[in-house]
Amino acid sequence: MDSAQRARRLICAGIAMMAASTTVRADDGDSSGYLSNLWGRTTFNGLLRNDTGFRTTGFQNYNNQGNAPFQHVDVPRQAYVPPALSSQLLGIQLLPQATNWNVPIPNSAGLIHTNDTVRRDNFVPGSDPYLNYQEYRASGEMNVSFTDSFRLNIQARAIFDPGIYNSFDAKDVANIQGGIDGGGGNRYADTGKAQYFQSLGRNGGKLNPTEFAGRQYLIDFPTALLEYKSGAYNIRFGMQQIAWGQAIFFQSFDVPDGLDFRRHLVLDRAIEEFSDKRVPALALRGTIQATDAIIVDGYVQKFQPSVLPNPNTPYNVIPSQFYKPLDNYFTGDNDTRLSYGIRMKADYGNWGYSALAGSRINPLGVFSWAESGINKGLTGTNPDGSRYGNLLGAAVETAYAAKLGPDSPLCAGNLYNPTTCRLYGSLGEALSHTPFTVGPAGVYSNKEYFGGAGSVRLDATKTVNTAVDEFAALRDVYASHVDDNREASNLLNTFFLASDGSLRGNVQRDYYREEVFGLGGSYVIETENAASFWNQFIVNVEAQYTPNRRLTDTGLSHAGDKTDEYIITVVGERWYRFTPAFPAAYLAFEYQHRSATDIVGLNLKGYGANSGTFGVSDPVAFQGNDYSGLRSPKGLKDVGANYLVFAGFLPAPNRKFVLEWAFLYDVQGGLLAQPLLKWNPGNNISVDVFYNYVNGHLYGNPTNNVVRAISFADEANIRIGYQF
Known part of the structure; x- marks a missing residue:
């Protein structure tokens, strides 16, 4: 019996136990009396809340269309002779340098256009929202105590976003390069207005089966479980x-x-x-108080992945010039996989110990290049009947059609040569088997490509070579391996020029199992001086080790990047009374070291590249055709990632006000600071006012710290809630 079968049997046993418990009724057999008593053992509570985040700087999210890198910057482009095409055009290889991407195609005005200067805002409208965040929320909880040992708990929430951010709409570019096409999977997030809440797999299935979501609303159930608690045992089954x-x-x-x-x-x-x-998931969880000092906690859970923001939403983290990643949650049968784990905690005097072992599917997943599945050539017809494309693109399509067809005996098996043979009936069909699609609001230039890659911790040149190596159809349309950033830039600009605009990238997300092990210890410091700051100071250390963790490869290889990772976290916490006039303040000091990933799980090998963000202000990196600024990542693998946190809260004497603070410091030069004031005016009303100060360029190379990815998010926030 494999582990998944054993886990399913455990869940079935849990259901049977819960069902048996529901046979309890009143001793006198009066069912109506039991129901009346049950109503008396049922409680309800709810919350209405408004959250608003006001932008306080001129920065916007550079992952979205209206503020993408180079949105308002002129970038020169030059087309080059593809090495795989040169001998087809010339009949014989005449120039040694034509074996690489260094032979420019002369521009012929009025005949073939092979060089230009491009600005994204000539194609893609800009945006200037004053709000980063606006959300209305209603949530409620019902708790039904069937007996002293058995209860039902359900929590529900409904969220509405009015969508007042001046977001990009794909229909605005429908008559440029044929518009943003669907195909190859569910493209719900790319072909219309911004989708704030929907989260679907490539087959259109909901990633979270218990949520109901549309473009602007979300209804879900964070908790819907049955709990049995008796003596030392606690068992929970359901969404949790x-x-x-x-x-x-x-x-x-x-x-x-x-x-x-x-x-x-x-x-x-x-x-x-x-x-x-x-993310809530269907799970069976059991906790045992083994002794007065030892607790054992275990779970078996249906795998649910992390959910990422959609393109062109306020906090999107993936460049919108790419299609939203096609999610293989269903197509990879991940919706039937189980995660499970066990944790032990023990306390002995001032000391505490903990350990965990788990087998889980990493919820972040691994991103890699994907076939687009979109059959679209370099030239064609727009929805309004007009034509798109240029003579360079038409020449490439003609050259492709002139190659021997896929049925030719001269191209069978090992005789295939991308210079003289083609694998498909048309160039559009060939492109459908590559990660690139012709379409507007994609990537327009080499510098934009390098900037976007660097911003999401990828190696731009390596991604080009990975695509060429892993997709035969890309070699079939004259792409070839490149040796350095200059050649990668020349290849990219050639393809962008041939598309008469931009190309959109296609990636996918897959999920892999990993084994996670952890050890922890804590100690409560006691001093002879009861007033000492260190008296009752708690120190907690946790270490996680994961062998063969699968990470996103910096070149977007489908195999990902396997590495062993360890994570060490040290937390010091204390309740401390600064003065008798105020209640005690809670103080937390934290440090974390990660050997292979940052705090959101991205591969440290991708750090240090050029991101091309913030108005492309680097005067050296972006001068004319200077390629020195197209910097490949150096990575932080040797030093790891290191973070410090100081957080806490201090109530006012009247308890109506609470001052909170949280500071996250990336030692590579990034800071997220969040001061917060909580006000409780009474009548079940609460008001939180807080500011997010985000600075990813305190010192050093900005792309060496995780905070740079959200440096646009300086914002003032207000949250108003009513509890009922």
Whole structure:
């Protein structure tokens, strides 16, 4: 019996136990009396909330269309002779340098256009929203105690986003390069207005089966479980969030659940400790108080992936010039896979010990190049009947059609040569088997490509070579391996010019199992001086080790990048009374070291590249045809990633006000600071006012710190809630 079968049997046993428990009724056999008593053991509560985030700087999210790198910058482009095409055009290889991408195609005005200067805003409208975030929320909870040992708990929430951000609409570019096409999978997030909440697999299935989502609304159930508690035993079955972590911002033992980043990314109230972000999943969880000092906690859970923001939404983290990643949650049968784990905690005097072992599917997944599945050539017809394309693109299509067809005996098997043979009936069909699609609002230039790659921790040149190596159809349309950044730039600009605009990239997300092990220890310091700051100071250390963790490769290889990773987290916390006039303040000091990934799980090997963001202000990197600024990542693998956190809260004497703060510092030069003031005016009303200060360029190379990815998000936030 394999592990998945054993897990399913455990879940079935849990269902049977819960069903048996529901046979309890009143002793006198009066069912109506039992129901009346049950109503008296049922409680309800609810919350209405408004969240608003005001942009306070001129920066916008550079992953979205209206503010993409080089949106308002002239970038020169020059086409070059593809090495695989040169001998076809010339009949014989005449120039040694034609074996690489260094022979420019002369521009012939009025005949073939092979060089120009491009600006994205000539094709893609800009945007200037004053709000980063606006959300209305209603949530409720019902708790039914059938007996003292058995209860039902259901939590539901409904969220509405009015969508007032001046977001990009794909229909605005429908008559440029034939518009943004669908195909190859469900393209729900790319071919119309911004989708704030829908989250679908490539087959159109909902990633979270218990949520109901549209473009602007979300209704879901964070919790819907049955709980049985008797003596030392506690068993929960149903939709639930499993929290195994206590650190603010960090996850080391907190491994069961993925995170949902759709609403406010990581910029909500930090001290909530992911409580609004964990993705709920169907699970059977059991906890045993083995002794007075030892607790054992285990779970078996249906795998649910982390949920990423959609393109052109306020906190999108993937460049919108690419299609939203095609999610293989269903097509890879990941919806039937199980994660499971066990944790032990023990306390002995001032000492505490913990350990975990788990087998899970990594919820972030691995991103790689994907076939587009979109059959679209370099020339064609727009929806309004006009033609798109240029003579360079037409020449490439003609050259492709002139090659021997896929049925030719001269191209069979090992006789195939991309210079003289073609694999498909048309260039459009060939492109459908590559990661690139002709379409507007994609990538327009080499510098934009390098900038976008660097911003998401990829190696631009390596991604080009990976695509060429892994997709025969790309070699079939005259792409070839490149030796350096200059050749990669020349290849890219040639393809962009031939498309008469831009190309859109296609990636996919796959999921891999990993084994996670952890050890932890804590100690409560006691001093002779009861007033000492260090008296009752708690130190907690957690270490996680994962062998063969599969990460996204910096070249987007389908195999990903396997590496062993260790994570060490040190947390110091204390309740401390600064003065008798104020209640005690909670203080938390944290440090985390990660050997292979940053705090969101991205590969450290991709750090240090050129991101091309923030108005492309680097005067050296972006001068004319200077390629020195197209910097490949150097990576942080040798030094790892290191983060410091200082957080806490201090209530006012009247308890109506609470001052909170949370600071996340990336030692490579990034800072997220969140001061917050909580006001409780009474009548079940609460008001939170907080500011997110985000600075990813304090010092050093900005692309060496994780904060740079959200440096646009300086914002003032207000949250108003009513509890009923």
